[in-house]
Amino acid sequence: MTPRATPRPQLPDVRPLDRFGSIKIKLGVLVAATVVLAVFITWIGLRNELGPSRTLPLAIILSLLLTQVLARGMTSPLRDMTTAAQAMADGDYSRRVRATSHDEVGQLAVAFNVMAEDLASSDKTRRELIANVSHELRTPVAALQAQLENLVDGVVPADKGTLEGALKQTERLTRLVTYLLDLSRIEAGAAALNVTTIPVGDFLEDAAESLSMMEAAKDLHYVVDVAPPDLVLEADKERLRQVVTNLLHNAIRHSPPGGVIRLDGYSGTDADGLDVVVLEVVDEGPGIAPGDRERIFERFARGQHAPPRGRTTSGGTGIGLAIVRWAVDLHDGTVAVADSEHGAAIRVTLPAQGPEPRSAGPAAAPSRPDGGSPPTD
Incomplete structure (x- = not known):
């Protein structure tokens, strides 16, 4: 020894x-x-x-x-x-x-x-990233595999309903992969914008129509309200579509059956007198707790609300709202959870003339065209 x-x-x-x-x-x-x-x-x-x-x-x-x-x-x-x-x-x-x-x-x-604190935080984020991505990808893959095995074994017929279920899982996989690609762009600092003039009303109508078939069993109703009707915005159309699509996905997921989802657009001015365009997506879901209002825009964060009795909420990826904040930041805008009497309201404020250097002063909440003040964040 x-x-x-x-x-x-x-x-x-x-x-x-x-x-x-x-x-x-x-x-x-x-x-x-x-x-x-x-x-x-x-x-x-x-x-x-x-x-x-x-x-x-x-x-x-x-x-x-x-x-x-x-x-x-x-x-x-x-x-x-x-x-x-x-x-x-x-x-x-x-x-x-x-x-x-x-x-x-x-x-x-x-x-x-x-x-050391930064390295510990980065390591924790990396571990959570791997765990969350593995979990989020495993769920639709397992469901799709089970459906295909049932089709191959003849347990279920290859009818329209079965194929639609398989298609839904495939679409969810596609959405997850798209989210992960967007996250890779965030990490790489990809910030190129192709700014064009966007008619806000037509843009919101198109976004609502493209997602109207999601969760069709819920029988959701979409209301688009833009004032003035000819409101336009200078922005990157694809990035702005990411913002609205992710906000709509979030609203659809948490809306009750037969609920109404509102897409509002209106003009205003900030504290420096610059013209801004405000977009709001409002649902009738359980809402967002005050303690979660900032955290939900972090990667892989989810709100800790409890669904109403007799109804369950489908878990989100925790990536969509992080991508929303990234895309809004590229436009020198802001995104926040607004107060709402029913459900959740997320407000996006963008410079009407396109991305400009950020001003030093804090931006004030713009006024609605009807003269009233929007709810404060």
Whole structure:
């Protein structure tokens, strides 16, 4: 059996020099302290007639010991960072460095801890991404596989209803893949816009019509209200279609059977007097809790509302609203959850003349064309 190595004795980790704000001052104090100690010991030795052969070695040993003690406290954060970095290389992002000084080493330790927090958050996001994507893809794949196996085995006939169910799962898979491609564009910083003039009324009518067959069993009704009727917007049509389509998917998913989904568009001005166009998608679902109103725009986040008794809500991917915020940000606009008496209302505010450099002041909620004020976020 190999004998266990005896641990080396550790000097105390004292940090009396933390009160100084510069490492150069600390080094100066360290040199001065060791010199003063050596001179003092030499003086004591000469007064007690110990002679140089005894006094000099004693002065050197005690000065080196003092140097080791003080230097250990100065460099302790560097050793902690080395140990933490080695742990991070092995996937452990929980290590933190004790930063007690205000000098360059202390500032480095603080920056290291911030970096460790960011790495831990990124690693958590990556793990959640893999888990959520795996879960979201597994559900339609499993359903589609079961339907196809039943068709092959002759358990169910290849009638219109069965094929429509398989088609629905395929469409869901396509939508998930599209979401993931959009996320990859977000990560890559793809922000190219093809800005054109868009008639808001026709655009919203087309968006509602293209999704009117989704969840047909719910018998949902769509109401498009645009004021003025000839309202136009300078924006990228495909990116804006992403915004409205994802908002409609969210509204359809949470709407009760026979519910009404409103698509409102109106003009207004912001705090700087610039013209803006506001788009609102309002449903009659269970609504969004105040604590979730900002979180739902994060990737893979879902609202924690409870569905009404006797009705279940289908889980979303948690990606759509994150893509909405990304596309709106590309247009220098804003998106937020607005107050609504019934259901959920999500408001998108875009500059009417297309993307412009963001102004420093906060944007005020534009007024409705009828003179009333929209609900505040």
